[in-house]
Amino acid sequence: MYKLLIICSIFLYAYAEVSLNNFFPYGPSQGDASMIRSDDGSSPQIDISTNYRFFGLNQSFLWINVNGAISFKSVINVYTPSCAPVVGAFSMISPYWADVDIRTTGNIYYRESRNSNVLQQANMEIRNAFPEIDNVNMTWAYIITWYNVTYYPDTDPNENKTRNFFQCALATDERFSYAIFYYNQMLWTTGDASGGHGGLGGTPAQAGFDAGDGVHRFMINGSCQNDINTTLVTKSNVGKPGVWVFSVANSTIVAPPTRSTITSTKKIMTTPTTTVKTTPTTAKATPTTTAPISGLSNSDGTPCSCNKPTMWLDIIVAIDKSKSIGVGGLGSIGSQLATMFYGANIAQGGSGYYSRVALVLFSSDVKVLGDLKTYTSYNDLVKVFLNLEGYHNTTDIVVDIYSALDTAQNIFESQSDTSTRQARKVVLLFASSYNQIGGNDPKTIANQMNNSNVFIVTVDYKDVGGAATELLSQISTPFMNFTSADETNGADVFAEVDQALCFANCICPKSMQQVITYNATSGRQVYWSDCIIPYDSGSFAQFAQVACKEIGGSLVSLTTSAKADIVINLANQKISSKRFHIGLHRNVAKNLVWYGYNSTEYPLSAAYQNWAPGFNSGSAGDCVYTEKYDGRTWGWMTENCLGQNPYAYICQVRACDSTYGTCDCASWFNDPSCS
Known part of the structure; x- marks a missing residue:
């Protein structure tokens, strides 16, 4: 497994929070290549001499994008950042995704490096951020520097515009991956084509990470907000203003343990001192790859939050210790579990969310190394994980899965x-x-455990003959059986298990149905953070939305055929009138949008619309319902929001996950004893 470091620094000429002298060396004197002058351009595909592990996948090439991002699937020429999940080519690290323009001024430099001074600086930052990690020793780096760049449009080299400088370096020691962001003073956030004026306003910059799958993402708080520039400069997650460090190798981005930050007392400029507004002679072209206004418009649902430190799980890890696990098998499983649980808040109480872990080994007998009350921290747990090999029984050929499950129960x-x-x-x-x-x-x-709300994840580890494979697929939660044989096809089994834990932590009340879809590419189910519940009583559309908001949700959205199938199947069972209000409506700008959570909205996508004959997006009426119009086919129809059609309705409510934690445990976990 590779350990990679991404060090992204953003800096300006004056009022530096992180001194320019403390950045990684950059520029032509260091042997850097220079980006061709362009607006929204990108480098050619760059093959790198080591694997860079990002969101659980090894990357062997990358692109440098003018607009402040490093991407791994394709170039990204989108100039307006999105703070919603994005799907498709947007697998990227964005130290500062904004509308950068280098047509006349500024430079972007990049190079691969194994220089000892560069690697030593990387080691220092990682040790400071994650002091519990031993033997930090970077062996490779790739450094990208945005130097003296301004916002769109940059057509006059003599124009006095505000400037940004930022740098990003990737590094590896072949174990884990990291990202380090340095920020100097930031003076602009937005290009004119993104609604900005003088470098501010509009849709401001975003800083963070996105796997491009519509599920895995992480943004620094404040992204896409007007004060993102001051946030990045004056705050930190390692106690040093302007410095941010993250672990990025696995399916969850991990920040260091929370530390206090000494806030800078230096003046932070939020408006440029002198700005000459320039109106481009032609409108800015739409990029060939466009970011959706919201990734939710084309998504099967709201992605489950996978923030590992705030997961709320009781996990029993049961591991086969018999002869058939093989020499080194327990050691391999233990080291990968130590990696997978890294960043989790393992505790026995205290404020906030935490998880507990028990460890059980089994063959012909069952040995409980620690129950749910044993391990008080990640460090306690990892010491046991890294010493599992000594429990391998090289003569015991019995694998008693029943007794292991009975002990867990x-x-x-x-x-x-x-x-x-x-x-x-x-x-x-x-x-x-x-x-x-x-x-x-x-x-x-x-079956007893599954019926008691226990989520069972199984891994058939180097199974010879397939006996365990067949059984484990029958006892796991549906589609939650994984096999080490998949690794021959490039799958990362522990990344898949990590994702399964995220899904386990994404929970709907028993009275509601969770949106769960099937991904044909992975052959797995995907859990979404949406819980749907039908109401067969009649209500006007406007009042139905109010009723859904009262339970913390909104009228249901039908953004894809997969989600629509789930909702329609529920309606066929629960809605007697065979018609119900949905969340599609016209907003104050008269655009068709879906209701989102917390009074948000997102646009209707052209990719999926299901209008009944005689209706379309231009039909009269500001609200929409769906009806089984010919006795068997459902279709959308427009309506007035008030005073017409007192129909049934279906609400969707945000599931309880690692971000949305305001869940009433009595209903979410179906236990009336919980107050």
Whole structure:
């Protein structure tokens, strides 16, 4: 596994928070290549001499994009940043995604480096951010520098416009990946084509990470807000103003433990001292790849938040210790578990969200190394993970999965089902083979656990003959069985398991149905942070939306055919009138948009619309309902929002996940003892 560092620095001439002398060396004197002058341009594909691990995938090439991003699937020439999840080519690291223009001024430099001074500086930043990591030793770096760049339009080299400088470096020691952002003073946030005036206003810059799959993303707080420039300069996640450090190798971006930040007392300029507004002679061309106003417009649902430090899980890890696990098998599993749990808040209480982990080993017998009350920190847990190989039983050929599950169930019943601890229960089980002991069928106890809201994730580890593979696929939560054999096809099993834990932490109340779709590419189900519930009573569309807001949601959105199929299937069962209000409506600008959570909205996409015959996006009426108009086919129809059509309606409510944590545990976990 690779450890990669991305160091992104943004700096300006005056009032520097991170001194320019402290940046990584850059420019022609260091052997850097220079970007061809352009607006919204990109470098050619750059092959790198090592793998860079990002969101669980190894990357072997990249593109440098003028507009402040490094991408891994294709060039990105979109000039207006998006703070919603994006889908498609937007696999990127964005130290400062904004409308940069270098047609007449400014430069962008880049180079690969194994220079010892560069690597030493990288080591220093990582050790400071993550002091619990031993033997930090970067071996490779790639440095990109945006130097003296301004915002669009940059057509007059003599124009006195505000300038930004920023730098980004990738590095690896072949274990983990990191991103370090340095920020100097920031004076502009927005190009004119993004609604800006004098470099400010409009849609401001975004800083963060996106896997480009509509699910995995992380943004620094303040992105796309007018004060993003001052936020990046005066704040930090490592206690030093203007410095931000992240671990980016796995499916969840991890920030260091929270530290206090000494806020700078230096003056931060929020308006340029002298700005000459220039109106371009021609309108800025639309990029060939466009970012949606909101990724939700084309998404099956709201992505589940996967912020590992705020997950709320009780996890029992059960690992086969028999002969068939093989020499080194336990050690390999342990080291990968230590990696996967890195960043999780393992605790036994305290304020905020935390997870607990128990560890069980099994063969013909079951050994509990620690129950849910044993490990008080990640460091406690990782010490055990890294010493598992000593428990390998090289003579025991029995793999008693039933007893392992029975032990897990007993731990849950005694330590998890309490009024003071209402967390999602997860079993993470590794087995290399399977032997049924007597008449004890693991499927029986697994069904009991699944019916008790236990999320079962299984991994058949180097299974010879397929016995474990067949069984584990039957006892896991649907589509949550993974196999190490997939690694021969380029899959990262532990990244998939990490994603499964994210889904386990994304929970709907028992009274509601979660949006779960099937991804044909991965062959897996995808859980979304949307819970739908029908109401068969009649209401005008406007009042139906109010009713949905009262329970913390909105009228349902039908953004894709996959989501529409789920909602329509529910309507066929629960809506007697066969017509119901949906969340599509005209906003104050008379644009058709979907209701989002917390009084937000996102536009209707051209990719999926389901109008009934005689209706379209231009039909009269500001609200929309859907009806089974010919007795079997559903279609959208426009209506007045008030005074017409007192129909049924379907609400969607945000699931309880690692970001949206205001969940009433009595309803979310179906336990009336929880207050």
